[in-house]
Amino acid sequence: MSRVSTVDELARVRAVAAGVLDPELPVLTLADLGVLRDVRLTGAGGVVVTITPTYSGCPAMATMRADLTARLRAAGYADVEVRTVLSPPWTTDWISDAGRRVLAGHGVAPPGPAPRRPLGPVPLTLTRPARAVACPRCGSPDTEEISEFGPTACTAIRRCRACREPFEHVKEI
């Protein structure tokens, strides 16, 4: 096999894996969510895909594994191995720009920059941090947090003071 065709095949298999949707936010691909960490071909014609969980308790990991395997098999790769990697831990900074646009387009406010903490003890945050989150429906910056914990591990719940609509916000980690 020539070098060029290997590169082409890798691009093709990457595109298949990258297009699988997240089971909990099925508007985002695993690549846009940043959980797809690596896709590679083995010498024997197999595929090794590496994914990472968003949160420790992410209940969708098994489904992601099954989805990736099914999609790649359908694309002609019988030998598919899906590996988990825990380190470095997932951060919302890995959500792509395209992913952020898709989230906002579907009424879910994308995350701001993840907190950068110095080494040593994690400081307490006794008042809720003032996050600049625009309403994904009307665009107003005048929004308030209802709860840092939402319907999925990744999301907080906010409310727009302008249009009064509640909405989800992917919280920064």
Add this chain to the structure above:
Amino acid sequence: MTIDDAYSDAYRALADVHGGDEAHWAFGTGFDDPLAGVDTTLPSTVDGAALAAYCLMLGDDALVLAQRLTEWCTRAPELEDEVALANIGLDLLGQARLLLSRAAQADPSVVPTGGAGVAEDGLAYFREQHEFRNVRLCEQDNGDFAHTVVRLLVFATWRLAALTRLAASVDPVVSAIAAKGVKELTYHRDWAARWVIRLGDSTPEARSRVEAGLAGVWPLVDELFRPSTVESGLAAAGAAVDPAGLRPEFDAVLAEVLGAAALPVPDVPPAALVGGRAGRDGVHTEALSYLLAEMQSVARAHPGATW
């Protein structure tokens, strides 16, 4: 299928990618190893049996408290806080799954038979009470909401201090589990701290409840900082954290939170040990037996069942 189609019907989106494979319909079916594909090589300087015992300690803390927190489902004072408690429980359950799986890799002999070959299930559902290594703080009944948030504040403060340091463990799997957990526990601790302040700085009724919560929880605080021989040995090898060293950070955080609500640090004696032993030695209170009876009953009635 376009993204818009998928969004309007997630069920159909799943059907599309699964190609009619029924096994995918429910989360909870066919749980597989949460460490699948992770490099599980044990560092040569770390004793496998000791690391397994340590992972059971940290994993059981998370498992037992996760079970307690889920008892709030349908019972919390507000929907938002019910969702918060369930989310915190889910994060802890995830940490427990990873840690119990790591324990089984480090020393397969810790896994009882009966889990249908799934190590984490064997450990969660088929160990007896004296084989659990959680601190007694985690098994305490929830009490009221104030008691629950006080216990969570104490637990999350201790665990965040421990996992922050454990992110530098020489065991790469424990290190990775800890680094993920730090991000989660930061949210848990802030949520609990804000509630303790809100209640403590509120009506006399709320304040008296949070004071009662502190009085009920505080006797079990000392136990968090008693190093077991397992922890001391592994800490010397750079794989674990000596809990005695966490006390200054814990005291500083609790002083900041309680000070913000003008709540006094309780002055109550620690709960008695039993022949010098406590939770880390497998010596538990009556509360754990009821908790385990509920948590383990289905798995024991139908060993190896799938659904």
